[in-house]
Structure formats: structure tokens, C-alpha cells
Amino acid sequence: xxxxxxxxxxxxxxxxxxxxxxxxARHRNLDLFGVIFIAFITACGGGIIRDLCLGIxxxxxLSSWRYLFIALLAVFFTLVFxxxxxxxxxxxxxxxxxxLGIFAVTGASKALHYTGAYETAIIMGVTTxxxxxxLRDVFLNRAPIVLEKxxxxxxxxxxxxIVVAGNYLGLQEFFVMLAGATVTFLIRYxxxxxxxxxxRFMGD
Amino acid sequence: xxxxxxxxxxxxxxxxxxxxxxxxARHRNLDLFGVIFIAFITACGGGIIRDLCLGIxxxxxLSSWRYLFIALLAVFFTLVFxxxxxxxxxxxxxxxxxxLGIFAVTGASKALHYTGAYETAIIMGVTTxxxxxxLRDVFLNRAPIVLEKxxxxxxxxxxxxIVVAGNYLGLQEFFVMLAGATVTFLIRYxxxxxxxxxxRFMGD
Amino acid sequence: xxxxxxxxxxxxxxxxxxxxxxxxARHRNLDLFGVIFIAFITACGGGIIRDLCLGIxxxxxLSSWRYLFIALLAVFFTLVFxxxxxxxxxxxxxxxxxxLGIFAVTGASKALHYTGAYETAIIMGVTTxxxxxxLRDVFLNRAPIVLEKxxxxxxxxxxxxIVVAGNYLGLQEFFVMLAGATVTFLIRYxxxxxxxxxxRFMGD
Numbered sequence: 001x002x003x004x005x006x007x008x009x010x011x012x013x014x015x016x017x018x019x020x021x022x023x024x025a026r027h028r029n030l031d032l033f034g035v036i037f038i039a040f041i042t043a044c045g046g047g048i049i050r051d052l053c054l055g056i057x058x059x060x061x062l063s064s065w066r067y068l069f070i071a072l073l074a075v076f077f078t079l080v081f082x083x084x085x086x087x088x089x090x091x092x093x094x095x096x097x098x099x100l101g102i103f104a105v106t107g108a109s110k111a112l113h114y115t116g117a118y119e120t121a122i123i124m125g126v127t128t129x130x131x132x133x134x135l136r137d138v139f140l141n142r143a144p145i146v147l148e149k150x151x152x153x154x155x156x157x158x159x160x161x162i163v164v165a166g167n168y169l170g171l172q173e174f175f176v177m178l179a180g181a182t183v184t185f186l187i188r189y190x191x192x193x194x195x196x197x198x199x200r201f202m203g204d
Numbered sequence: 205x206x207x208x209x210x211x212x213x214x215x216x217x218x219x220x221x222x223x224x225x226x227x228x229a230r231h232r233n234l235d236l237f238g239v240i241f242i243a244f245i246t247a248c249g250g251g252i253i254r255d256l257c258l259g260i261x262x263x264x265x266l267s268s269w270r271y272l273f274i275a276l277l278a279v280f281f282t283l284v285f286x287x288x289x290x291x292x293x294x295x296x297x298x299x300x301x302x303x304l305g306i307f308a309v310t311g312a313s314k315a316l317h318y319t320g321a322y323e324t325a326i327i328m329g330v331t332t333x334x335x336x337x338x339l340r341d342v343f344l345n346r347a348p349i350v351l352e353k354x355x356x357x358x359x360x361x362x363x364x365x366i367v368v369a370g371n372y373l374g375l376q377e378f379f380v381m382l383a384g385a386t387v388t389f390l391i392r393y394x395x396x397x398x399x400x401x402x403x404r405f406m407g408d
Numbered sequence: 409x410x411x412x413x414x415x416x417x418x419x420x421x422x423x424x425x426x427x428x429x430x431x432x433a434r435h436r437n438l439d440l441f442g443v444i445f446i447a448f449i450t451a452c453g454g455g456i457i458r459d460l461c462l463g464i465x466x467x468x469x470l471s472s473w474r475y476l477f478i479a480l481l482a483v484f485f486t487l488v489f490x491x492x493x494x495x496x497x498x499x500x501x502x503x504x505x506x507x508l509g510i511f512a513v514t515g516a517s518k519a520l521h522y523t524g525a526y527e528t529a530i531i532m533g534v535t536t537x538x539x540x541x542x543l544r545d546v547f548l549n550r551a552p553i554v555l556e557k558x559x560x561x562x563x564x565x566x567x568x569x570i571v572v573a574g575n576y577l578g579l580q581e582f583f584v585m586l587a588g589a590t591v592t593f594l595i596r597y598x599x600x601x602x603x604x605x606x607x608r609f610m611g612d
Contacts, residue, residue: 117466119476144442146442149439198439199439
């Protein structure tokens with residue numbers, strides 16, 4: 001079940017992140033290559049940085065057609081259904097929140113397997129979850145949204161901490177990851193719905 | 205012949221990319237270090253990302269004086285001949301297009317040797333060819349030109365696909381690389397001359 | 409003595425760089441996660457790039473709680489003493505200049521131990537010293553200060569060259585590093601006090 005569920009969720013999360021990349025890229029006058037690039041880097045950028053930091057070369061998303069194919073599919077989907085996209089804002093938010101939870105726990109788990117270090121697991125889980133969005137905004141030459149708005153990275157931190165705590169307590173990994181991803185999703189979901197934010201700092 | 209031709213082309217491509225970096229950096233009020241940095245990162249940034257993704261550490265351009273020397277030469281050349289540079293726009297475009305073709309096929313070929321994976325070869329070839337220009341624009345804090353204008357990365361994709369196809373068909377690598385670099389150059393050349401573009405996406 | 413002095417200086421330099429990150433991040437409307445992220449990346453970004461280029465995975469600052477803790481401390485310190493920060497501008501400049509010197513020589517020394525190549529040592533030393541500031545400005549979406557203003561990277565270059573020269577001459581490493589860090593600090597100090605700059609390039 002673990003063998004089937006995780007890849008399925010990974011595909012869903014990748015697709016959701018790629019769609020969010022395409023949506024962010026519109027109004028930017030990018031050409032087709034530019035849009036595909038942004039979709040791919042939004043979906044895979046966090047995992048690429050994680051794999052480089054863990055010494056996994058080439059990174060997983062550069063070693064299989066799957067991720068490039070998902071990015072192309074996301075571009076095609078958004079292109080074809082662009083009149084629907086506004087109405088689809090809510091399902092896309094849901095996908096993105098699911099992707100956030102999945103990427104946080106799978107990133108933390110992968111780092112834990114490779115290094116055994118809790119700090120590395122937490123940082124790499126958060127990097128996997130938010131790194132793609134950071135790179136997307138860097139390449140679109142705008143201030144990274146993830147550093148400014150709503151509880152996003154913080155939700156991922158909680159998910160990675162659950163993975164680390166579960167490992168420390170010797171709990172069954174599959175259920176720990178499910179719990180971490182679910183909690184991350186719920187924190188993200190309710191903070192978006194209720195417009196929660198972390199405190200601003202030195203805005204004066 | 206392979207042993208002599210490729211390094212020669214590599215030097216020419218590196219020089220052309222470094223000059224394009226210096227030209228992009230003017231009007232930016234950079235100091236001398238800033239200009240040298242931008243020249244070096246434009247010329248070598250793509251190869252550095254490629255080598256990191258392939259697990260080649262330290263990256264080739266950080267292990268030899270050659271690349272730093274070429275970057276310094278490009279800065280000196282552009283500084284001395286700055287009144288000529290406008291008239292030199294056309295030869296510089298030619299150099300850049302040659303560099304694009306060379307970097308695409310050498311990047312794809314290197315990735316193929318290290319991983320044997322076709323997807324990795326294509327992505328790494330394109331990364332080698334356009335990564336330096338992307339980093340240049342990120343550090344100059346402007347929207348990356350390569351995502352917006354003219355057929356540039358797309359020409360590199362065709363070149364990398366020729367390398368992969370030649371490998372699949374078991375053709376002699378030297379001629380495959382020559383063909384890939386030439387086709388990339390020609391696509392870039394004619395798209396620039398005729399102002400071809402990829403379709404824009406969601407500009408509405 | 410070497411075993412105690414270097415880690416102490418490393419902590420001081422990391423703290424100074426993290427504080428400079430927090431100060432750069434204010435007026436940006438970042439949330440608490442954003443501020444901590446900028447503090448951490450300013451302090452550790454250069455070392456992370458260096459370790460990735462040297463094949464040291466995971467990078468040192470992702471393998472120990474120390475660096476994250478220092479970043480958190482820097483955020484807390486700047487938050488609590490924010491009314492003092494303006495008056496503290498001068499000590500913060502001093503810390504930053506000390507950090508610059510320390511990071512330049514420790515980065516060069518680490519690269520020399522791992523590769524034995526002088527070019528790699530110089531580039532990696534400078535990368536360690538200025539990479540964090542570069543990434544800080546990229547993520548804050550502003551033109552990198554280090555490419556524009558005052559003698560900063562150049563001071564680091566001199567420090568790394570002293571490390572390389574000392575290695576070539578077979579001098580005792582500890583004193584060479586002390587000399588390199590001191591010279592870097594002094595160049596930075598006097599160029600700031602006297603408003604020295606490298607020549608601007610093609611500002612016309």
C-alpha cells in the first residue's frame with residue numbers, strides 16, 4: 001500500500017505544483033519554453049535542491065520522464081482550460097496544500113534515510129516543500145510569496161517535525177508520514193480559510 | 205581531431221558567453237568585481253549546475269584557471285573595445301549562437317556518459333546551454349530573457365535530441381555532436397534573422 | 409588553540425552575517441519564517457554552495473543544529489534590540505567585516521584540503537565569503553549589493569590568495585589563516601571608512 005500510495009500522492013503533488021507554476025507565469029509574456037520551464041522548476045525545484053544536498057546525483061526528477069511529462073501535462077491542462085482556471089482556484093489551492101504536505105513528509109523521510117540526522121530531515125523536508133515555489137518566484141523576478149504570506153512553510157515545518165518525532169519514537173513510518181502530511185494540509189487549509197498569518201517583523 | 209576541436213569550440217563558446225555577460229552588465233553600475241563575476245557566471249554557470257547534478261565535484265570550470273582567465277579576457281576585451289561593441293553586435297550574436305550549439309551538445313554528451321539516461325542528457329544539455337544566461341539575469345535582478353524572447357532554449361533542445369538520437373542509433377559521436385551543434389546554431393541563426401518566436405502563453 | 413579559535417570565530421561570523429540578513433529583510437513585510445530564512449541563508453548560503461561544489465553532502469550547516477540556532481538567536485537579538493540597531497550599525501559593520509575575513513580563509517582552506525587546487529581554493533573562499541549575501545539579495549529580489557558597492561569581494565580575494573600563497577610556501581596554516589583573515593578585515597575596514605571603491609565599468 002505504501003508502494004502505491006506514495007507515488008500516487010507524489011504525482012498529484014507534482015501536478016498541483018506545476019499548475020501553480022503555470023498560473024504564476026501568465027501575464028509575464030513568457031514563451032512556451034518559459035512556461036514549461038517554470039512549471040517544471042516549481043514542481044521539481046525543491047526536490048532537486050534536496051537531492052543535491054543529500055548527494056543523490058542525478059536528482060530523481062532529472063532521471064525519469066515522469067516529472068517532465070507531468071509538467072507538460074500541467075501546461076497543456078492550464079492552456080486548454082484557461083477559462084475554467086478562475087473557477088478552479090479552489091481545487092488548485094487544495095491540490096497545492098496536498099502537495100505541500102506530501103513533499104514535506106517525503107522530503108524529510110528521504111533525508112532521514114540518507115543521513116539519519118534530525119536537523120537535516122527538517123530542513124530538507126521544508127526545502128522540498130517550498131524550494132520549488134522559491135525558485136519559481138526568483139526566475140519570475142518577483143519577491144518570493146512563501147516568505148511573505150500566510151502560513152505555508154510553517155505548516156511544512158510541523159509536518160517534518162512529526163516525521164522526526166515518529167522516527168524518534170520508533171512508530172511505523174507509513175502512518176507517521178500520513179499523519180505529517182495530513183496535519184500540514186490541515187494547518188495550511190485553515191490558515192488560508194481564516195487568513196491566519198505569522199507575525200510580521202520590523203515592518204516599521 | 206575530436207581532442208582538438210571540442211576544447212577549441214569550448215573556449216570560443218565560453219568567450220562569447222562571457223562577452224554577452226559583460227554587455228548585459230553595463231548600465232548597471234557594477235564595480236569591476238561585479239562585472240567579472242557576471243562574465244564568469246554567464247559563461248560557466250550552466251556547466252556548474254550540470255556538473256553538480258551529475259555529481260562531478262568540483263565542477264570543471266572551478267578546477268582550472270582556463271575559464272576564469274577567459275572571463276577576465278572577455279572583460280578586458282569589452283572594456284578596451286567598448287566603442288566598437290555596438291558595431292560588433294552581429295559577430296557577438298554569432299559567437300553566442302555558436303556557444304549555444306556547443307554547450308548544448310557537450311552538456312548532453314557529458315550527461316550521457318555519466319548517467320546513460322536520455323532524459324538526463326536532454327535536460328542537462330539544455331541546462332548547460334541556457335543556465336548561465338538564466339543565472340546572469342537572476343543576479344542582475346531582471347526577468348530572464350531566455351524565458352521570453354526568440355527561439356533560444358528550443359534550439360538547444362533540438363541539438364540535445366540529435367545527440368540522444370545519434371547515441372540510440374549507435375552513430376559516431378563526433379559527427380553527431382557536430383550535427384547537433386550545427387543544427388542548433390542554424391535554428392538560432394534563422395529565428396533571430398527572421399524574428400521567429402515560440403507562441404506566447406496566457407498573455408491575456 | 410586552532411581547535412578553539414576557529415569555531416569561535418566561525419560562530420561570531422555566522423552571527424554577524426545572520427544579523428545583517430535580518431537588517432536587510434526589514435521593510436520587506438516578511439513574516440517570521442521569511443526573516444529566519446533570510447537570516448539563515450545569509451549566514452550559511454555561501455558555505456552551502458561551497459560544500460556542494462566540493463562534494464561534501466549534506467553541507468556542514470545542514471548537519472548540525474548550531475547554525476539554525478545562531479540564525480534564530482540573531483533574529484531574536486535584532487527583534488529585541490531593534491531600537492538599538494541603528495546605534496549598533498558600527499559594531500554590526502565590524503562583525504560583518506570579521507565574518508568576511510573568517511569565511512574567506514576557512515572556505516579557501518577547506519577547498520584546498522579537499523581538492524589541492526589553488527584556483528578552486530580562491531573561488532571557493534570568495535564564494536563562502538560573499539555567496540550568502542548574494543543569495544540574500546536574490547531572495548529579497550534586489551540587485552546584489554556585493555556586485556556594486558565598496559571593496560568587499562575584493563578584500564576576500566586577497567585573503568584567499570594569502571591562504572594559497574602560504575600553502576605554496578609551506579607556512580604554518582594557522583598563522584596563514586590568521587594573516588589572511590586579518591588582511592581581509594583591514595582592507596574591508598579601511599575601504600569602508602575611506603569610501604574606497606573599485607572602478608565602475610561601462611556606466612556610460
